[in-house]
Amino acid sequence: MRILVINGPNINMLGVRERGIYGSETYEDLLKYVREVCVENDIEPTFFQSNHEGAIVDAIQEAYGRYDGIVINPAAYTHTSIAILDALKAVSIPAVEVHLSDIFSREPFRHVSYPGIACVKSYVGMGFEGYKRAVLFLKQYCDGSNSHFS
Numbered sequence: 001m002r003i004l005v006i007n008g009p010n011i012n013m014l015g016v017r018e019r020g021i022y023g024s025e026t027y028e029d030l031l032k033y034v035r036e037v038c039v040e041n042d043i044e045p046t047f048f049q050s051n052h053e054g055a056i057v058d059a060i061q062e063a064y065g066r067y068d069g070i071v072i073n074p075a076a077y078t079h080t081s082i083a084i085l086d087a088l089k090a091v092s093i094p095a096v097e098v099h100l101s102d103i104f105s106r107e108p109f110r111h112v113s114y115p116g117i118a119c120v121k122s123y124v125g126m127g128f129e130g131y132k133r134a135v136l137f138l139k140q141y142c143d144g145s146n147s148h149f150s
């Protein structure tokens, strides 16, 4: 099973940016964590991070026919990007949305997620653990049985 893990703007600044919200671990730490989860579960991950909306749309389009699932943290584009929503709908690859922080307990402008409309599942406010759950959910989802996940 192959998955594409997409992170949006400023996720590369983890460990530096707003540590009270996002913690002190870095983007490299995140990749290591997700890679280990994937190795343990016989999943082949590819990682992509960009600060540019169009580059994320391109990455989703290029995933068509190449990946079984997408894990995506669109970061700030979560709250603005109909283009990312449309790209996810276009490729119809099962996608799971992740947010390190609990967007629903933050400012009102973070309470909407456009890409989330095209996702089969969302994990918010769990830090790195949300990515692990997303990967495991996709594995079960692609195996055709996701009934015991919450």
Ligand code: DQA
Pocket (backbone or CB within 6 Å): 009, 010, 011, 073, 074, 075, 076, 077, 078, 098, 099, 100, 101, 102, 103, 110
């Ligand atoms: C975020 C939440 C977004 O509101 C914010 O713009 C981010 C990160 C999260 O992972 O909690 O950059 O997606």
